[in-house]
Amino acid sequence: MRESLVAAAFQLFVERGYEQTTVDDIVALAGVGRRSFFRYFPSKEDVVFPDHEGCLARMTAFLDESGPDHEPVERVCDAARLVLRMYAENPAFSVQRYRLTRKVPGLRTYELSVVWRYERALAEYLRGRFSNRPDGTLRADVAAAAVVAAHNNGLRSWLRSDGLGDASAEVDHALAHVQRVLGPEPASGGPARRSGADGGGARDGDEDDDDVVVVVSRRGAPLWRVVQEIETTLGRDPA
């Protein structure tokens, strides 16, 4: 019933336009009554985004299940991938909705409020994880916004390809950029470290702080020489 309402709605949106389609038109085509429509969807806008509530619930559950060993930025990237999966499961529908949303300002606004709820969910999780750090809420908000922006950049690339490209590859590429810039953060307990605040190496953590390698190189030296030197010094192969 729910699916047939969504299908009927999109058929009409495409044929007549979103504004020109009424809930009465939709229920007539689907062969059900108005009350059935409103049992599933509070408004006509909601039928355009039938799956976001479920996805938000999955994201919240996923974040709630996180443990202290999860690197926080990586974890929110994985949470964002749940949204991508929802889109990628039904490429034709997602592309159709993307085109519709771009044409109808009211739907664009609706979508912004959905995106904002995803971003708040990610930020809330990060605020918890960063609560002991200086500027924890600031870092959390910035990281959540960056992850959402990167996810949406990758998602839109895929939608603009009419869903023909590799959605996961697009989004993985975009999220990798954010992870390079933002994570892992120093207090995450993992091996990787990040210089904090003012460029000094922030290092609140559990590892032996003496374990620092200093590489001094001429700027003119070829990069492979520098890398080789680091490998030799660290006594191991590239990760």
Next chain:
Amino acid sequence: MRESLVAAAFQLFVERGYEQTTVDDIVALAGVGRRSFFRYFPSKEDVVFPDHEGCLARMTAFLDESGPDHEPVERVCDAARLVLRMYAENPAFSVQRYRLTRKVPGLRTYELSVVWRYERALAEYLRGRFSNRPDGTLRADVAAAAVVAAHNNGLRSWLRSDGLGDASAEVDHALAHVQRVLGPEPASGGPARRSGADGGGARDGDEDDDDVVVVVSRRGAPLWRVVQEIETTLGRDPA
């Protein structure tokens, strides 16, 4: 006239609540006709945000005036400060609106669409500046989102202090965090200097071949992160 409509509207919103106030109530208190209201404001929502259109126009003009010597991320931070200035010019009004917006979901949605337009303006500018870089649009979108998130984090801190704190100090602090993380970028032509990733990387001076790059890395850091940081610091691709 415009100001008296805004003043009347807010007086009623505070006294009766936003939803319980009609446009008729507002024009009656302001002593003008309905048509005057709609000459200034397309809807009741718009009277809550009377100054954003002007601020968006100022921001766009400011970005259009940018030259090639402006460091891009710094420039969008300065553009974001135009929004802050608008809020800070009228603390009592801004705080009142903040409280109202948090209570009325429709206004929250309206505000999201305004924030989105600011973010798009910043992203468009950055896309132009980053057009020759790999992943230019991705970097632009992420940086714009990070700047907006940081600005809003600082702005909200100030609003929650009932406008009593130092708005500029809050936002400067937040934007400085973003600038540390995201910019200046190495290819921007300035004396780029970036700390990041797993170690502090700094270089002094310009193109002098005697320039020395010092990489400080923890032994635990994955090698790819170290290499990446070196590449970023040197501003070039692997040899």
